Amino acid sequence: DKTCFPTPPVCAEAYNPDDDEDDDFEPRVVHPKSDEQRRRLQDACRDILLFKTLDQEQFSEVLDGMFEVLVKPQEHIIDQGDDGDNFYVIERGVYDIIVLIDGVGKCVGKYDNKGSFGELALMYNTPRAATIMANQEGALWGLDRATFHRLIVKNNAKKRKMYEAFIECVPLLKSLELSERMKIVDVVGMRVFRDGECILTQGDKADCFYIVESGEVKIMIISKTKAGQQGNAEVEIARCSRGQYFGELALVANKPRAASVYAMGVTKCLVIDIQAFERLLGSCKEIMKRNISQYENQLVALFGSSVDLKH
Numbered sequence: 001d002k003t004c005f006p007t008p009p010v011c012a013e014a015y016n017p018d019d020d021e022d023d024d025f026e027p028r029v030v031h032p033k034s035d036e037q038r039r040r041l042q043d044a045c046r047d048i049l050l051f052k053t054l055d056q057e058q059f060s061e062v063l064d065g066m067f068e069v070l071v072k073p074q075e076h077i078i079d080q081g082d083d084g085d086n087f088y089v090i091e092r093g094v095y096d097i098i099v100l101i102d103g104v105g106k107c108v109g110k111y112d113n114k115g116s117f118g119e120l121a122l123m124y125n126t127p128r129a130a131t132i133m134a135n136q137e138g139a140l141w142g143l144d145r146a147t148f149h150r151l152i153v154k155n156n157a158k159k160r161k162m163y164e165a166f167i168e169c170v171p172l173l174k175s176l177e178l179s180e181r182m183k184i185v186d187v188v189g190m191r192v193f194r195d196g197e198c199i200l201t202q203g204d205k206a207d208c209f210y211i212v213e214s215g216e217v218k219i220m221i222i223s224k225t226k227a228g229q230q231g232n233a234e235v236e237i238a239r240c241s242r243g244q245y246f247g248e249l250a251l252v253a254n255k256p257r258a259a260s261v262y263a264m265g266v267t268k269c270l271v272i273d274i275q276a277f278e279r280l281l282g283s284c285k286e287i288m289k290r291n292i293s294q295y296e297n298q299l300v301a302l303f304g305s306s307v308d309l310k311h
């Protein structure tokens with residue numbers, strides 16, 4: 001059995017007289033946890049995008065409802081075609097994403113010690129869209145279908161309303177169907193950055209893509225300074241504001257980040273993880289590639305052909 005309950009779950013009432021929908025009457029699931037478990041769980045959940053639009057009360061209910069799952073090498077946590085039972089957050093371990101293509105299982109990606117999976121079957125009431133297999137021993141945190149529905153799926157209606165108008169005016173996404181744009185909204189996270197905060201760093205491994213919702217970012221590249229001067233300097237190469245995107249290059253080219261990005265003033269970004277990027281933005285890659293081909297020209301125009309970029 002892949003599920004281990006250190007202590008039996010208890011139920012706490014979550015009756016809310018202001019809400020008239022049926023499943024608000026469902027009991028609130030609480031899996032008791034030691035302080036040490038709660039700390040590990042909080043660490044694992046810190047960057048989970050699906051949790052980024054929850055308020056504190058909802059987030060704390062999610063944490064209460066999660067239970068630890070220890071997995072062995074080669075274990076299938078999810079099998080493509082099955083009904084959805086749980087959503088999973090990764091604490092540790094490497095997991096293959098295997099999708100049947102013409103009847104043959106193909107590894108289309110990996111989760112490497114972070115991220116989450118298993119949301120699609122629960123969100124859209126569809127069979128599991130991929131098989132997830134542990135490559136090594138690992139630890140996950142599961143959230144049952146009913147709790148996921150009550151806290152995450154219901155929040156999606158609010159998210160769609162909040163971001164619908166904005167997402168409609170993102171030029172990159174114009175070619176997508178409305179339903180495809182809404183599927184992006186369902187899985188995005190919202191992150192707010194302080195003035196001057198580093199959003200991503202040149203040379204880092206990449207796992208997210210960003211669209212600026214408000215505020216502005218500046219994109220900086222480390223260039224070796226001209227002869228006679230010492231050391232490296234960061235030089236501004238571009239800015240992005242509302243509706244523009246960044247962080248696609250490393251995902252498309254499968255390379256480290258080519259530049260660093262900083263918030264200028266308080267900046268809000270929609271964040272999409274690499275798996276959702278691959279699944280939902282595949283058809284936008286041609287547009288991205290056309291724009292990427294301009295980057296080199298942009299750099300030559302800024303620095304001249306003698307520019308020595310440190311990658």
Ligand SMILES: Nc1ncnc2c1ncn2[C@@H]1O[C@@H]2COP(=O)(O)O[C@H]2[C@H]1O
Pocket residue numbers: 078084097099108109116117118119120121122127128129130131132275278279
């Ligand atoms: N390319 C992909 N296609 C389908 N599912 C994927 C893909 N990459 C990651 N996944 C995850 O694999 C999970 C399998 O179960 P679900 O369909 O519930 O949710 C799916 C996603 O969370």
Ligand SMILES: Nc1ncnc2c1ncn2[C@@H]1O[C@@H]2COP(=O)(O)O[C@H]2[C@H]1O
Pocket residue numbers: 200206219237238245246247248249250251256257258259260261294295296298299
């Ligand atoms: N001239 C440029 N060269 C490289 N990256 C650029 C340039 N202009 C904008 N960027 C963005 O800066 C981002 C840094 O992270 P990525 O390499 O993932 O994706 C990069 C692009 O989105």
